[in-house]
Amino acid sequence: MRTPDIYLRSIGVHLPPVVSIETAVAEGRYPAEDREHFRLRGAAVAGDVPAPELALRAARHAFERSGGMSPRDLDLMLYADVWHQGPEGWQPQFYLQRHLVGGDVLAMELRQGCCGLFGALQLAAGYLRPGGTALLVGADNHGSPLVDRWRMMEGYVVGDGGCALLVTTEPGFAELRAVNVTVLPEAEAVNDGGVPMFPPDATVGRPLDFASRHREFRRRLLARDGAGVMRAIQSTLMVLVDRTLKEAGITLDEVARVAFPHGRWDNVEERASWLGLTLADTTWEYGAGIGHLGVSDQFVALDHLLAGGALAAGDYVLLVGVGAGKTLACAVLRIRDIPEEYASGRPG
Template sequence: MRTSGVYISAVGVDLPDCADVQQAIEDGLLDAAVAEESGFIGVAVAQDTPAPEMAVRATRQALERWTGDPSELGALFYVDSFPSGPAGWLPQSYLMREVVGGDLLAVGVRQGCNGVFGALELAAAYLEGTPAEAVLITATDNMSSPLVDRWRSSPGYILGDGASAAILTSSPGFARLLSVTSMTVPGIEAVHRGTQSLNPSTLPTGQKLDLGARMEEFRLGGGDYSELVSKSRQAQNELLAAALDEARIDIGDIKRVAFPHGSVKNVRAGATALGFRMEQTTWEYGCRVGHVMASDQLLSLDHLLHTHEIGPGDRVLLMGYGPGLGIAAAVVEITDRPHWLARTDGQNDR
């Protein structure tokens, strides 16, 4: 999707304190060999802080940085990967009551770790197709549920907690959204389903999330991992070509690329396959906070801004992967130095 006149005017984050991976090894939560191979150093852990509360904090920070009027918001896209709160309840309504107010379209977006990209596409289309001046995207997750083992549930990842927010506007902001696009490879959908039933009534109560076990079920059921790798690589190459074409730039124009916060092996493989160097990725940041689900890319963008690793004129590629298999990309061009950095030089207001 080639966007025209869609800007990012503010981002906000809420990241809890990080648990030390070495301590997790000593506590028997993670195998030392697995930890060493992953390269992770720390992971953000929110303990009992509800995901919607982190969303409130990230949204408040984004609104403060924006300095706009919340009444200008035309829509809210609330992204989460794991259920939070009572069954049958919608967290986006809570966010509206606590922070945003008003009478606006409030939509929940659940695309796993690709949720922010789906929200970006929806937000861009909304801004371009309505008189709305601004749209809010919020992503949040707390993976401290007893049904999730953050250290082992997803091979190649250590699951972190946190929230992020972005305000997209039709008037100039610190960055311009040049393109956002996504692709699904349904032929390998079963890799995240395994042999699990599609009927909730047949599933055991309190079933734990174990993507590794599902991948093994996929393999034992005749799933071909070589085909999976081949199809996913082909899809991501096609997606990158489309994203660059829609943004009207070449791959050499990209300064930094933010992948999901996976293991060093995963990030290196993704970077190499697409033609990027590891130094261009945000691995050095991601290995310290873990895979914060759908928030990884916005957290990385915020980090790059605060550390002055990107500035006006730089293009940043955001890459996402989610169950399905979903692949997504967005190209962002920094057009100005965020005004809030001028008052936080030498400190971090996150």
């Protein structure tokens, strides 16, 4: 999907303190033998701070960086998440409407797995008219009795955090050149583990254990055409990236950095290799220190690249999403200029 005249005005991020892998190992929460192999360093842990509060803090941060935009001038707010946000029968966007943006803005919660903010970008790009502005937020706190953030997925740790994007039709610091999301339906069951759809897990206290569910999915695949599905995931992602780059009017050689979901180094390295890239081309090193944040990985990593001086005006950034469904996503951004809040914190 080409996205002419769609820009990022600012990024807001709220990350709680990081609990180190060393601490998790010492407390018996993370397998000691996995520390050296998977090279992870920690996870951002929000404690009892609710996910909607993480989102609110990130949204306020985005407005602080926006150069004077008002929350009351929004045309759209989309709230993406992957985990429970609060009381059943209640939706998290209402919290931001009460405490920040008011009730006149069209606001919706999106449940698209870990690719939720990519879907939000697509929806915002199609919805906004000249002069329009959208707030896209993503937030999760995985600190629940139903989740073991240190062992939920083999080789992954799960972090908490909030991220907010102010998307406008007026020129901002980055231009969204193209964004696409696609689903591979034959891999729809990758996260279900063969457990019943009803009653829902949370209503019967069934823990979320992706490690065992993924093993069960692979077992079922081997009984059918497991290799074919895995090849389809690879080929679909490669086609999606190629299409998005073409829509953006560039080649992969012109991309300065690539952000994948945060996770185990060998998984990121494999996906990067499909595109002819190496681990050094990605933001894996940063993600290994804060954990997989659900919907926010690539956009929090973009903020980190800007803050660390890894990007300059004119650079292209490729964001790649992989999630349940099997959902695959891709976006290309061109950095137009470096906002003052990043430039002022750079060395030299």
